[in-house]
Amino acid sequence: MSILKLLQEEGEVSCAALAQGMGVTAMTVWRDLKLLEEQGQLKRIRGGAVRLNGPAEVDFQQKTVQARAAKQRIASFVAKKLLQAGDILILDGGTTVASLAEQLLPSRLTILTNSLPIAQAMQNHVARPSVYLSGGLLRPESGTLVGREAVTFFSRRRAVKFLMSATGLDSEMGVSDPNPQEIEVKKAMAARAGQVILMADASKLGVVSLMQTVPWQRVDKLVIDAPRNDPRLKGTLTSKSIFSV
Numbered sequence: 001m002s003i004l005k006l007l008q009e010e011g012e013v014s015c016a017a018l019a020q021g022m023g024v025t026a027m028t029v030w031r032d033l034k035l036l037e038e039q040g041q042l043k044r045i046r047g048g049a050v051r052l053n054g055p056a057e058v059d060f061q062q063k064t065v066q067a068r069a070a071k072q073r074i075a076s077f078v079a080k081k082l083l084q085a086g087d088i089l090i091l092d093g094g095t096t097v098a099s100l101a102e103q104l105l106p107s108r109l110t111i112l113t114n115s116l117p118i119a120q121a122m123q124n125h126v127a128r129p130s131v132y133l134s135g136g137l138l139r140p141e142s143g144t145l146v147g148r149e150a151v152t153f154f155s156r157r158r159a160v161k162f163l164m165s166a167t168g169l170d171s172e173m174g175v176s177d178p179n180p181q182e183i184e185v186k187k188a189m190a191a192r193a194g195q196v197i198l199m200a201d202a203s204k205l206g207v208v209s210l211m212q213t214v215p216w217q218r219v220d221k222l223v224i225d226a227p228r229n230d231p232r233l234k235g236t237l238t239s240k241s242i243f244s245v
Helices: 003-010 015-022 026-038 060-064 067-084 094-103 118-124 149-154 180-191
Strands: 012-016 041-044 048-051 088-093 110-113 130-133 137-139 145-146 160-163 168-170 174-175 193-200 211-214 221-224 242-244
Touching: 003 012, 003 015, 003 026, 003 048, 012 015, 015 026, 015 048, 026 041, 026 048, 048 242, 060 211, 067 094, 067 193, 067 211, 067 221, 067 242, 088 094, 094 118, 094 160, 094 193, 110 118, 145 149, 145 180, 149 180, 160 180, 174 180, 180 193, 180 211
Parallel strands: 088 110, 088 160, 110 130, 160 193, 193 221, 221 242
Antiparallel strands: 012 048, 041 048, 137 145, 168 174, 174 211
């Protein structure tokens, strides 16, 4: 399948997936993407390319109203049951994770994040956590900081828990997301946390996005508004690691 056909179908492709799927080297993919960009047929981004004039990414504010009740239940459970006073937490920029800012939180938390909306919300939280915001390139759609500066920020720190969101949860694909820049940062976050806690509403089950963020083996706990015996959860985590809310 050609690069342009894949872009037409997916909207975004990664260099790694292209190299594997086409049976060519990463250098060949890079050259092809460069040529197609010069021809005005796509736009290169870090780690891949996106379709020109494709559907716009849903921005952070729009996502906050999607499955809002479920996100609140998930965040409430995490805040009450899975966080402890003095925890050092890494938070990604997902709206389910952002819902933690509306919950009662333990004291003396330290929060590391690449999300400008989350950093601002936590700054005003009654629990007064210490908030560290990474550097990097600001993505206006998500309000997150990405790129080498963001990756370096997290690679130099350690956290007790990484609270992450996702676009897709699939038994074979694992946890997946659509943007290679965001995925690069999330991988760095997961690598520096003692425990990975995945927060996702049931609409993400069975969904496969562009690239794997982490495999199921890297997820320690999943908090979701679906029963543990939901057939879409088969082949993911053991039942004791799934918390249904």
